[in-house]
Amino acid sequence: MSLAPILASSAAIQFHLAAAVLALGLGSAVLVMRKGTLAHRWIGWAWIGVMLAVALSSFAITSIWPGHYSPIHILSIITLISLPAAVWLRRRGQIKAHAITMVSTFSGLLIAGVFTLAPGRLLHAAIFGL
Template sequence: MATYIHITAALWAILAGVSQLLGEKGSTFHRALGWTWMLAMTVTAISSFWLTGLMNLFWGYSPIHLLSLWVLVCVVVSVMSARAGNIKRHKAFAVGAFWGVIGAAIGTLMPGRLIHQWLFG
């Protein structure tokens, strides 16, 4: 179940993230979609802690889980920055988190990973 929650949230984070990058900044739509994106990023990061075993370096966790911790930091800093009016910092942390989820998505295409098996058999 955690796998499907993780994949669903990650797909939304990618789709909403692309829309956020390409769309008008500061609009009501940007803010509303941004909240769904932040939630999806949080769910993606937290659900990753139930996905273990690929590379058992630390109790089943791998270096990719460090990215999950970083995404949680990025979400908090980005939201706090936007609320404080520091849009430059908000953008830096939000875009950084987005590229992190893109990197993780590319990593799922490695042989032996579930997404790789679904796509390539």
Template structure:
């Protein structure tokens, strides 16, 4: 196997991002349907939003509870390192080192999310399912790598990147949420 084949390349990465966005739109429509709103009403609400993109208002993050600050920092690190891992060569020392950084960031993001209850005060929301899934799948992905099961390792970690970062992360930017306020509010 050549070193070039060990990188997923930009085309596959963009395909993964597109799939993540498509699933996110589907989930947003499903949440709207659960609230008794049709697809046209949900999409119309997004089209008529009053927010506009501006320089990030980091003061809102600084004023947020510590568990949210830890969560945002961990997610940011996991996203940046995850992109580098996806686009870089696999199996070398850099990949393994960054992989441990990514695993630590993902575990921190998942654990810190369990202490965030703004979407459903006093209880867990469906977004916490991503945290549970991440805490189960992370050791599975590491174990697969340790056993040199590259296919299972790749699928597990890619699934967490798309589901745990892209799809769950997209819900953080829904209107009314803190990250929406930071960028658009």
């Protein structure tokens, strides 16, 4: 493993990666903790904020297809729609729909993370040194 590829990347990529790693940690915590508690709400709001940063910062990255967005950016658009929808569902008392929306959004983060490990991608080079 080497941080060199990450440190050599743009500030946008470094920010996006840091936010994604933080979102992965916060999201995992929210998923395993007791629901409805003050801690769940606070960490959940932090996760929403970080996920917004992940989604928005993705639009500054066009390195897969230089100068163009890639299909993975569709997940960013879905995230920008699903996060406020999940909050709206919770406020309307639709807890099950809220939970499904949040788990689905977290799953999107995991799916995007898997794509970053493909050969030729930055994280593949950093983790596997190839």
